Amino acid sequence: MMPPITFSHQWRRCDFCVCLSDHPQRYVFISQKAYQDSETHPDSSIYTLMKGTAVHGDDILDSVEYASPSEGGDVISTLLRRDITYDQKQGTCAEYYKVENANCSKDADCVPGEVDFNGHGRRTGKCIQYYNHTFKTCEIQSWCPIEEYAVVREPALVEAINFTVFIRNYIHFPKFKVLRGNIEDSLGKRRKRKYLNKCQYNEETDPYCPNFRLGYIASQARESFSELCRTGGVIGVFINWDCNLDLNPSYCKPTYSFRRLDVRKDEDNSGYYYRFAKYYSKNGVESRTLIKAYGIRLDIIVHGQAGKFSPIPTIISSVTAMTSVGICTIICDWIMLTFIDKNEVYSDRKFDEVIQEPADLIPTDLVHTELSYIGSFGSNHSDLSDGVPL
Amino acid sequence: MMPPITFSHQWRRCDFCVCLSDHPQRYVFISQKAYQDSETHPDSSIYTLMKGTAVHGDDILDSVEYASPSEGGDVISTLLRRDITYDQKQGTCAEYYKVENANCSKDADCVPGEVDFNGHGRRTGKCIQYYNHTFKTCEIQSWCPIEEYAVVREPALVEAINFTVFIRNYIHFPKFKVLRGNIEDSLGKRRKRKYLNKCQYNEETDPYCPNFRLGYIASQARESFSELCRTGGVIGVFINWDCNLDLNPSYCKPTYSFRRLDVRKDEDNSGYYYRFAKYYSKNGVESRTLIKAYGIRLDIIVHGQAGKFSPIPTIISSVTAMTSVGICTIICDWIMLTFIDKNEVYSDRKFDEVIQEPADLIPTDLVHTELSYIGSFGSNHSDLSDGVPL
């Protein structure tokens, strides 16, 4: 008759409710799996390191060239393709012909001092030849020559599919004083070093290896690597810690998931690129190599929760009141229904059966025992960080 | 007689409480607007790109020069004014005269090897002329000449008021599987590209354009741009997502607000500047140009919450118990009052009226219907990210 109902996680669940038959004035509420405490948003520390070498024509790119920023934080990007403009200098040259009002036939077409928002610099007022073409555009003061004209588009670093990123993550749940890291520590020291040097993360075969192949990350995020090389993209690496601290904390291990964070279907606005420059001094004149870098940016995002559930029956409360068994039944019904929520299906137990449990199963002194247990909460799991100051 | 009372959001609200008059043992609690579920702290991904050109004397500064870091994350700074020290080299020169004990008249006044914490280097033990002045200070081993003496203070980049920052933000509520972006997608593809190239965010006229003019940001944060050029400053760009998922998710759009994050009234400690250097090799000798950059740092901060509210009356629970109508009334009163909180004023309904609602309005089989509805929770809103792997 009673439909399946569910219990709230935000309250201690009351699974039993017993009227002590010899003490009609005393009723006892019992929880079989009292939800004790939980914590989300652990403190998290990320360290990242890219590894791998790419060959580009006669050039070799190592991680110093393709990874940035260099400090190894929770956001790290790898260059996949470069549009390079060599040897720009401050000077005057022809504006890009697609910039508004840049085309001209005589100086009077160019307003001196004008700066177009989508242009590259300030117009000098001259109309000049567009580099080695036959048409003319307004001359500008700028970093010359302009990128659009002088850019050299390099092919993609296809080897980047085999680059790996080492991700070290430590989390700390302050409430539970639990510290965990994502690096396998069950192996011996020498075997571990060897393993960590060679291994590559795989959900099935190497779930605790912290080296992630870019190709694996892309495929897990269901992205084509060659497409990423073309447009760039931002991929989230989600590290998820879901720790049941009733178990030995060594069971608390992370799982990983991967998802593209810039929406691919919105072609014009997806992708990831950034520009930077290398500066040189040539005969006292500053010059720069401008690099427009398409790449993968990895955003390492950590989610965590830890909770303690006690599997031991716990007396939530006991009440002494001048009441009859009838009232007791009402209140027992009532407590069961107040703790209703939709998170967990409660269907196996009916109150009626429970109420028929022999009262002598719950001796009065159990109250004290169980409540002392609650009092010692927090001390039944030792800190994992032996020797590590927390 | 009953003062206005309010209901908690952390519990399903009980608006009705009905005693089935033909079944005095059965009472039913009904919620008219049951609070179902909510989520805060969505996953968020930010990409930023600065745009604009500034003229500084004979030099043109493009975003490669004035924006940093280059990788386009959730913190991006724009240089507004530079104090430049050209051509520093490792060597020996006179210490800044304001450094403690730097003034001297003879070598014996200078302790060789001493490093003053607020100074620029290690004292050699000589007392030398302070550059082209007539007084003397202790000689130090340092990057020479020192910044305080050789610095060239440039005027502010007033054009920076027209720089724009493109901010792309995607958020994801994992519990609801809802993915949203801040870029207008109701236009056709070509119109959209054109719009996004030209538009500038304005709360009134262009609330869904992701290009933010620095001048607009400053004025929204009630800051004077010329004052920011002088001292620098940190401004928070808050993107707020407040999503009622009972509506079509396309209604879930961000709002923006802007607030200075370093407190202006505390003059000595507000402001924002940083130093960096460009390195050169001149005839095999390393030299650098030291730049003290005052600027605006934008911290993009995302807040989000999503919730589902069901407007359909829902039976929270029904209880069968050996009880009389009198007890039923007490418990009905009681449930109304237990769900009290201060968030929402409950004043329109009195229990007494409610209890007089005809019992036949709530047929017993509704219990099953509504509870199945709860069971299918989470499936009545489809994922927005068609074609996008989540």
Place this chain on the structure above:
Amino acid sequence: MMPPITFSHQWRRCDFCVCLSDHPQRYVFISQKAYQDSETHPDSSIYTLMKGTAVHGDDILDSVEYASPSEGGDVISTLLRRDITYDQKQGTCAEYYKVENANCSKDADCVPGEVDFNGHGRRTGKCIQYYNHTFKTCEIQSWCPIEEYAVVREPALVEAINFTVFIRNYIHFPKFKVLRGNIEDSLGKRRKRKYLNKCQYNEETDPYCPNFRLGYIASQARESFSELCRTGGVIGVFINWDCNLDLNPSYCKPTYSFRRLDVRKDEDNSGYYYRFAKYYSKNGVESRTLIKAYGIRLDIIVHGQAGKFSPIPTIISSVTAMTSVGICTIICDWIMLTFIDKNEVYSDRKFDEVIQEPADLIPTDLVHTELSYIGSFGSNHSDLSDGVPL
């Protein structure tokens, strides 16, 4: 008889429950310290600036050289020791002998075009002399010479123990409109400037000084500074704001704690280093100085919570119902027990005593007074940010 029980923070606590003896149908629930509202995860803004000078042989390192990134965000690292490889150029040279299959005796041992994942470049197919040694390894196309051969290991910057980091942190609780900063503002302006220039944070003597000596940070994190110079490390600087907004907000001051975030006992995987390069152009040929930097990375992590508690007794609710004193007692008992949680020990009060409190202490019109108090919630604390737009 009743064991100590505890009260939930997620609900308003009910300390009293009074049956009005002259109105047996009316019972009143009273909270003496109703938990009103709280907020966690404040908006936070961090600005960091390193200070100090280190002498390294004939070179002076200032913060531009040793701190990165330069923009002063919530993650800042300081170089403590450098492994420098000078003057690398793109070219061909001998592969590192420890790379797999790099040792050779004849050209046929070297597969042209092969790129070893742990190697430095692409093999040319030649077997050549390993620099100035007598054995041979395969020639590779790479940045030459390789780091392992040409590296110069510098001694640690022992002076770094006296470097300081200035940390400016402003937080904002949007719900309470409370803005707080970590910089002492009780001093006069001139004294303050002088104090802030000289002071160094110390929990006992200078708890509100925002300059943190690296040596102090390391010792508080129970780390040996010389060990950190050897391996590098990541240290969390935790800024904790715990604000009771019933008090004047000027009492809301941060406390700091320090903890190493990479686990020291896991030697192979702890530590902190990163590589970067300085690029030069020499006679038109690009060369670089490669730096492997061991250092301390500081992750500034802000925790905050604010809450308002009203110390004034508040009537949570009053109920009028057709009931007898006996039922009233049951419900009073019941409400006390429903609000049970383990966070706070409730032992000083017994219901029995409370119930004996004279009913005339709670006049009926108190209901209105107290509820109007609740209605004005949120306005009894003024915004701290006078003159600062929020």
